[in-house]
Amino acid sequence: MKTLRQRLVPYGLLAPGLIWLILFFVVPMYFMGELSLKTGSLESGYQLTWATENYTDAISNYSTQFGRAFYYAGVATILSLLIGYPLAYAIAFKGGRWKNLMLFAVIAPFFTTYLIRTIAWKTILDDASPVVSVLKTLHLVAPDGRVLATSGAVIAGLTYNFLPFMVLPLYASLERLDQRFIEASKDLYASATQTFIRVTLPLTMPGIVAGVLLCFIPASGDYVNSTFLGGTNQAMIGNVIQSKYLVVNDYPEAAALSFTLMAIILVALLLYIKFAGTEALMGEEEEAT
Amino acid sequence: MNRGPIRWLREHGVMIFAILALAYMLIPIAVIALFSFNDPTGRYNFEWVGFTTEYWQHPFKITELTDALVVSIRLAFFTALGATALGTLIALALVRYQFFGRRATNLLIVIPMATPEVVIGASLLSFFLTLGIFDLGFTTLLIAHIMFCISFVVVVVRSRLIGFDRRLEEAAADLGSKPLTTFRTVTLPLLAPGVAAAGMLSFALSIDDFVISNFNSGAEVTFPLYIFGANQRGIPVEVNVIATMLFTVTVIAMLAVIIQQRRAEKMADKRADDAKTSAVSLPI
Numbered sequence: 001m002k003t004l005r006q007r008l009v010p011y012g013l014l015a016p017g018l019i020w021l022i023l024f025f026v027v028p029m030y031f032m033g034e035l036s037l038k039t040g041s042l043e044s045g046y047q048l049t050w051a052t053e054n055y056t057d058a059i060s061n062y063s064t065q066f067g068r069a070f071y072y073a074g075v076a077t078i079l080s081l082l083i084g085y086p087l088a089y090a091i092a093f094k095g096g097r098w099k100n101l102m103l104f105a106v107i108a109p110f111f112t113t114y115l116i117r118t119i120a121w122k123t124i125l126d127d128a129s130p131v132v133s134v135l136k137t138l139h140l141v142a143p144d145g146r147v148l149a150t151s152g153a154v155i156a157g158l159t160y161n162f163l164p165f166m167v168l169p170l171y172a173s174l175e176r177l178d179q180r181f182i183e184a185s186k187d188l189y190a191s192a193t194q195t196f197i198r199v200t201l202p203l204t205m206p207g208i209v210a211g212v213l214l215c216f217i218p219a220s221g222d223y224v225n226s227t228f229l230g231g232t233n234q235a236m237i238g239n240v241i242q243s244k245y246l247v248v249n250d251y252p253e254a255a256a257l258s259f260t261l262m263a264i265i266l267v268a269l270l271l272y273i274k275f276a277g278t279e280a281l282m283g284e285e286e287e288a289t
Numbered sequence: 290m291n292r293g294p295i296r297w298l299r300e301h302g303v304m305i306f307a308i309l310a311l312a313y314m315l316i317p318i319a320v321i322a323l324f325s326f327n328d329p330t331g332r333y334n335f336e337w338v339g340f341t342t343e344y345w346q347h348p349f350k351i352t353e354l355t356d357a358l359v360v361s362i363r364l365a366f367f368t369a370l371g372a373t374a375l376g377t378l379i380a381l382a383l384v385r386y387q388f389f390g391r392r393a394t395n396l397l398i399v400i401p402m403a404t405p406e407v408v409i410g411a412s413l414l415s416f417f418l419t420l421g422i423f424d425l426g427f428t429t430l431l432i433a434h435i436m437f438c439i440s441f442v443v444v445v446v447r448s449r450l451i452g453f454d455r456r457l458e459e460a461a462a463d464l465g466s467k468p469l470t471t472f473r474t475v476t477l478p479l480l481a482p483g484v485a486a487a488g489m490l491s492f493a494l495s496i497d498d499f500v501i502s503n504f505n506s507g508a509e510v511t512f513p514l515y516i517f518g519a520n521q522r523g524i525p526v527e528v529n530v531i532a533t534m535l536f537t538v539t540v541i542a543m544l545a546v547i548i549q550q551r552r553a554e555k556m557a558d559k560r561a562d563d564a565k566t567s568a569v570s571l572p573i
Contacts, residue, residue: 007388009382009386010382010385010386010388011382011388013378013379013381013382013386014378014379014382014394016374016375016378017375017376017378017379017439017443018379018394018397020375020435020436020439021397021398021401021436021439022397024413024416024432024433024435024436025397025400025401025409025412025436026397027416028412028413028415028416029412031412031415031416031419032411032412032415032416034419035415035418035419083310083313084310086303086306086307086310087306087307087310087311089303089307090303090304090306090307091307094303094304094307100547102307102311104543105311105314105315106311106314108314108315108318108536108540109314109315109317109318110493110497111493111535111536111539111540111543112317112318112321112532112535112536113496113497113499113512113513113516113532113535114497114499114513115499115513115516115517116321116516116528116529116532117317117318117321119516119520119524120317120318120320120321120324121317122335123320123324123334123335124316124317124320126335126336128335128336129335129336160313160314160317163310163313163314164314213403217403217404217405218405218406220405221405221406221407221408221500222405222406222407222500223407223500224499224500228520238405238407238500241407241411242407242503242504245411245414245504246503246504251415251418254411255411255415258407258408258411258412261405261407261408262404262405262408265403265404265405266403269403
C-alpha cells in the first residue's frame with residue numbers, strides 16, 4: 001500500500017512545468033477564443049458580444065489566403081517527401097561510413113538562423129543571380145520573367161526549410177526496419193519494386209506520418225517565406241494574422257483567424273491520423289511505463 | 290556489356306540523388322558564408338560585387354546588431370535553464386510513475402508541438418493584452434520561449450529515461466542511500482547527457498525563434514528580429530559574418546561533443562572487456 005506522500009510525488013514533479021504550460025498555453029488559447037468573439041477597438045476597449053460575425057467575415061474575406069497557405073504547405077510537404085524519402089533511404093542503407101556525416105549535413109541548416117537561410121534563397125533567386133540566368137537559357141523562365149515574388153519561390157523556400165523535419169523521422173523509421181522482412185520478401189520472389197511497395201513502405205508508414213505532420217503544420221502557418229520570397233500575390237494566412245495583430249491592431253478578427261487556422265489543422269490532424277493510422281505519434285508514451 | 294551504365298545507375302542512383310539533395314540543403318549556408326566576403330556597393334547585399342575581408346575585421350561595429358545578439362544569447366541561456374528544469378521533472382514523472390491524469394499530461398505536451406508558431410504567438414499576445422500587460426519585453430519573451438521549449442525537453446529526456454537501468458538505483462538503495470542522495474549521486478549523473486542535450490536544443494530553438502518573438506517582444510530586439518527589421522533598409526554584411534561565425538562555432542562544439550562521446554564509449558567498452566576477462570565479475 002502506497003502512502004499518501006508517495007502518491008503525491010508525481011504531482012509534485014509535474015506541478016511546476018504543467019502550471020507553466022496551463023498558464024501560458026491553455027489559458028492564452030482560451031483568452032484568444034474569447035477575444036475572437038468581442039467587438040470594439042484598442043482605444044475604446046473590447047466587450048464580449050459573442051460576435052460570431054468575426055468568424056464569418058474572417059473566413060469569407062481571407063479564404064484565398066487560407067487556401068493558398070494549405071496549397072503551398074501541401075505542395076511543399078509532397079516535395080519534401082519525394083526528396084526526403086530517397087535521401088533518408090540512402091543514409092540508412094547506403095551511407096556506410098559516410099552515414100554520420102550525411103546525417104550531420106541534414107541538421108547543419110539548423111545551425112544558422114532560419115531568417116538568414118531564407119534570405120540566402122533571396123540571394124540565390126535574385127534577378128541578377130547566375131541560377132536565374134541558367135533557368136532563362138533553359139527556357140524554364142521567360143526572358144523577362146522573375147523567380148522571386150512567385151509561388152514557385154515561396155514553395156521552394158518552404159520545402160527547403162522543412163525538409164530536415166521530414167528526413168529525420170523517415171531516417172529513424174528506416175533505421176529501425178528489420179532487414180529480415182526485406183530478405184524474406186526477396187526469398188519469396190518479390191521484385192525490388194514489389195518489395196518496396198508492399199514491405200518497406202508500409203513498415204515505414206509511422207515515419208511518413210510523423211514527417212508529413214512535422215512539415216505540413218509549421219509550413220501552413222508560416223509567413224517568413226512568403227514575406228521574403230513572395231510578392232503581393234503570395235500572402236499566406238500567417239501574413240494576414242501577423243499584420244492584423246502587429247500592424248493594423250484588429251485583434252478580434254485576427255484572433256478569429258488564428259482560431260480558425262488552429263481548428264482546421266486539428267481537424268485535418270485527427271482525420272489524417274485516423275486515415276493513415278499510426279501508433280508513432282502517441283506510441284512512445286504507451287511503451288513508457 | 291551495354292547494360293553497364295544502366296546497372297551502375299540502378300546501384301548508385303539513390304546515392305547520387307541523396308548527394309544532390311544534401312547539396313540543396315547546404316548551398317544556402319555556402320551562400321551566406323560567401324556573401325560575408327562581399328563588398329556591396331549599395332545597401333543591398335544580394336549581388337556579388339567584389340571580395341573583401343573588411344566586415345570580418347570589425348564584425349561587431351553595428352551596436353544595434355551586437356545588442357540584439359547579446360539579448361538573444363541571454364534569452365536563450367535563461368530559456369534553456371528554465372525549460373530544462375521544468376521539462377526534466379515532467380519527464381521523470383511520466384516515465385517513473387503511474388498516476389491519474391497521465392494521458393491528459395501527454396496530450397498537453399504534444400499539442401504545443403502540433404500548433405503552428407503563429408497561433409502560439411497570437412494566443413500569448415491575446416493573453417497579455419487581455420490582462421492589460423502592454424509593456425512587452427524580455428520577461429514576456431522568456432515566458433513564451435520557456436513555454437514552447439518544455440515539450441521538446443520532455444521528449445528528449447524521456448527517451449533517455451526509458452533506456453535507464455533502474456537496478457543502479459536499487460543498488461544504491463540497498464547500500465543504504467537515501468532517495469534524495471540516490472537521485473543526486475546516481476540518477477542525475479546518468480541522466481546528465483540527456484539533460485544536456487535537451488538544454489542545448491532549447492538554447493538553439495530559443496536563439497533561432499522569430500515568429501513567437503515577433504508577437505511578444507514589444508520594444509525588445511533579438512537577433513532574428515533585428516534581421517527582420519533590417520530587411521527593409523538592406524541587411525548589413527555583418528549579419529552574414531556573425532551568422533557564419535555562429536555556424537562555425539556550433540559545428541566545432543558539436544564535433545567536440547561527438548569526439549568526446551566516442552572516447553568515453555571506447556573507454557567504457559574497454560572497461561567492460563577488462564571486467565569480463567577478470568575472474569571476479571559481478572553476478573548481475
